[in-house]
Amino acid sequence: MEQQLWNSVLAVREKSPLVHSITNYVVMNNTANALLAVGASPVMAHAYSEVHDMVAIAGALIINIGTLDEYWVESMKLAISQANTLGKPWLLDPVGAGATPYRNKVLQELLEYQPTVIRGNASEIMALASMSAGTKGVDSTNHTDEALDAAIQLNQAHGSVVCVSGATDLIVQEKGCLTLTNGDKLMTRVTGMGCTASALIGAFCATTTTHYFEATVAAMALMGIAGEIAAEKSPGPGSLQLHFLDTLYQINKDEFVQRVKLEEYNGGF
Numbered sequence: 001m002e003q004q005l006w007n008s009v010l011a012v013r014e015k016s017p018l019v020h021s022i023t024n025y026v027v028m029n030n031t032a033n034a035l036l037a038v039g040a041s042p043v044m045a046h047a048y049s050e051v052h053d054m055v056a057i058a059g060a061l062i063i064n065i066g067t068l069d070e071y072w073v074e075s076m077k078l079a080i081s082q083a084n085t086l087g088k089p090w091l092l093d094p095v096g097a098g099a100t101p102y103r104n105k106v107l108q109e110l111l112e113y114q115p116t117v118i119r120g121n122a123s124e125i126m127a128l129a130s131m132s133a134g135t136k137g138v139d140s141t142n143h144t145d146e147a148l149d150a151a152i153q154l155n156q157a158h159g160s161v162v163c164v165s166g167a168t169d170l171i172v173q174e175k176g177c178l179t180l181t182n183g184d185k186l187m188t189r190v191t192g193m194g195c196t197a198s199a200l201i202g203a204f205c206a207t208t209t210t211h212y213f214e215a216t217v218a219a220m221a222l223m224g225i226a227g228e229i230a231a232e233k234s235p236g237p238g239s240l241q242l243h244f245l246d247t248l249y250q251i252n253k254d255e256f257v258q259r260v261k262l263e264e265y266n267g268g269f
């Protein structure tokens with residue numbers, strides 16, 4: 001299975017898919033650089049007049065509500081409708097779910113479009129499934145295992161692959177689920193790591209027409225492994241960010257295969 005995941009990394013490097021993001025102001029730069037480092041091609045666009053055409057040439061669409069407003073939400077709906085019409089994968093990153101009633105209302109509307117993949121931290125996934133009262137903001141106050149029921153509920157209600165990120169990454173599909181325990185705590189001291197994970201999932205999903213669970217697992221494995229390799233070289237968050245990008249770019253098969261910490265249950269793949 002490690003070989004299969006590595007093949008997904010190679011597919012992104014080889015195909016260099018265009019990933020269209022409607023994402024937040026905080027992470028545009030981080031996520032564009034991470035996509036370039038793995039070999040994909042980023043574009044950020046949200047004008048009503050062009051989202052339709054941009055989705056048409058992209059391999060995947062990322063919808064991230066981190067700094068949402070009324071104009072952007074409409075752009076998101078236009079872009080998602082086009083992705084669904086064209087059968088292209090799209091990912092929902094419910095940044096800050098549970099923090100305000102406005103975020104919750106918008107998220108419930110976006111869920112109706114049936115995301116291909118949903119990725120959030122445990123607090124966000126629980127809020128999205130209406131299983132918690134609220135969160136601190138964009139950072140999680142819950143552990144991944146607390147969000148298992150919420151992830152299963154979202155998968156069943158929307159048919160989406162659901163990924164809960166954190167010290168343990170949990171990825172749920174209808175057939176079963178698996179966990180990854182790569183990564184390093186220092187990653188929580190750099191903004192946009194979760195958004196980067198979502199962007200990478202988009203790139204990996206763009207290389208397949210059906211295997212979105214495997215694509216999500218491969219992207220999250222790469223994310224965690226690159227984070228832990230980078231952390232070993234980094235005294236703090238600033239250098240972590242640099243080393244993380246370099247590792248995404250340089251990582252080879254041996255490093256990847258030797259480090260993957262994956263556990264399947266209830267069917268997994």
Ligand SMILES: Nc1ncnc2c1ncn2[C@@H]1O[C@H](COP(=O)(O)OP(=O)(O)O)[C@@H](O)[C@H]1O
Pocket residue numbers: 120121122138139140165166167168169182183184185186187188192193194195197220223224227
């Ligand atoms: N406590 C932790 N220990 C190890 N790795 C972590 C930890 N928290 C997050 N990570 C890593 O950071 C990635 C981003 O996840 P997360 O911090 O949950 O996203 P968000 O920024 O949306 O809250 C995870 O997939 C994992 O690789």
Ligand SMILES: Cc1ncsc1CCOP(=O)(O)O
Pocket residue numbers: 024026027066067095138190191192193194195196
């Ligand atoms: C700090 C912040 N505020 C609005 S969006 C954002 C970035 C959140 O990024 P991540 O969820 O990846 O930590």
Ligand SMILES: [Mg+2]
Pocket residue numbers: 095096120121138194195
């Ligand atoms: Mg997040």
